[in-house]
Amino acid sequence: MSGNLVDGEQGGAAGSSLEIACDESGSDGENLTGGNTDVFAHAGVSLSPASAEATVREIRDRIRSPAEEYKANHLLREKHRAVLEWLLAPRGPIHGQARVHLMEKTFFVVDRTLGLLLDDAAEAAVLFSAGPRTFGADGWRAFLEAANQLLRVRHDGDPVEAFYDTVDALRRTHPRTDAARILERLAGTRPRAVSYRDGFLAGPPLIPLLNPLLPAIVRTAALWSRDGRPVHLVHDRQNMLTPDRIAWIEGMARRAGIGLTGMRLVVARDDARVQVADFLAGIARKIASDELNGRGDPALTALLRPYVDPGSVWGDARSGALLAAPVAG
Structure with a gap:
């Protein structure tokens, strides 16, 4: 070359x-x-x-x-x-x-979310494929927006509460699906999300x-x-x-x-x-x-x-x- x-x-x-x-x-x-x-x-x-x-x-x-x-x-x-x-x-x-x-x-958001909360970015492709057809356009959009707010430095309201409320609503409405299985795993990760958000108290991170x-x-x-x-x-x-x-x-x-x-x-x-x-x-x-x-x-x-x-x-x-x-x- x-x-x-x-x-x-x-x-x-x-x-x-x-x-x-x-x-x-x-x-x-x-x-x-x-x-x-x-x-x-x-x-x-x-x-x-x-x-x-x-x-x-x-x-x-x-x-x-x-x-x-x-x-x-x-x-x-x-x-x-x-x-x-x-x-x-x-x-x-x-x-x-x-x-x-x-x-x-939007895939980057899902990839980063599952990497942070589950240490399992491989599940991102599964959720990204199954999410829209399982939750519908409005439900999937709600998940994406809640995940984006959870991970971004600047946010409105309580992004942790909003994210887990969204996860709980979607997994209960659409049980026994591939997408719900991943959301079941996410539902147990609140302490990790809180720790992530607490890390911003000293100021924004060098690498968002x-x-x-x-x-x-x-x-x-x-x-x-x-x-x-x-x-x-x-x-x-x-x-x-x-x-x-x-x-x-x-x-x-x-x-x-x-x-x-x-x-x-x-x-x-x-x-x-x-x-x-x-x-x-x-x-x-x-x-x-x-x-x-x-x-x-x-x-x-x-x-x-x-x-x-x-x-x-x-x-x-x-x-x-x-x-x-x-x-x-």
Whole structure:
């Protein structure tokens, strides 16, 4: 794979690290059930600065918008469909040099909830599949919202009481089902939930359990370093990425055996590579969200497939099968 090497020439000496430029799309903080988007996307590209600048320049030449800063929405407009297809195509400028990690937000909530309360995230897929058909749309929505409130740092009222009231009502109304079996287990976890909430009394945690950005960055580093080459991340600057949280990301990667050599923040408009990552993240989020909601565009979904991380956090089986494929490169 060609890319931008740090401390080495292109395709150069062993020990050099591959620099990956990153950005995200769809961040609503910890509000994963009532925000503006239902999918979070985190993209990374290995383009050299020169290649990224040429790509951005070509997009500008083809779209010819007077906008000072281009975003994914420019490419997603129907009148620019040809530009979008050119960008994602197998012979396009980013193929084999870009990847995107997707998170279906409601599944992330279920995964985190069962991981925290049951130490059994494997049950998340079972509950996520069985919950909607067992409890109905309104009951399932009530569970998701109660779980989101329980885990998020900022909340209204008593989130522990609200969560367990919801669990009790659903399991009693729908007994002897796979979903109710899991809720029976959750019903006995109140002390753990109380302990979790009490941990906020001293102040908000460094790493919010429901914020998708931080684990997505760790996953991006793992994805790009899996061939044994260490990576260095360049990321769009944002408030969540404080020095302490960057240190946490680097520590998590180190403990997991991920070859992350470091991470630095830049202003997206000053780095064409980050701009291209921003394009891909926004495009992927929209295509994935459309597929999730049954209004997918088969041609665009097929073009996106080679870029999607097969380890994406995704619960919906139908759309997941259409979106996921082994990553090229």
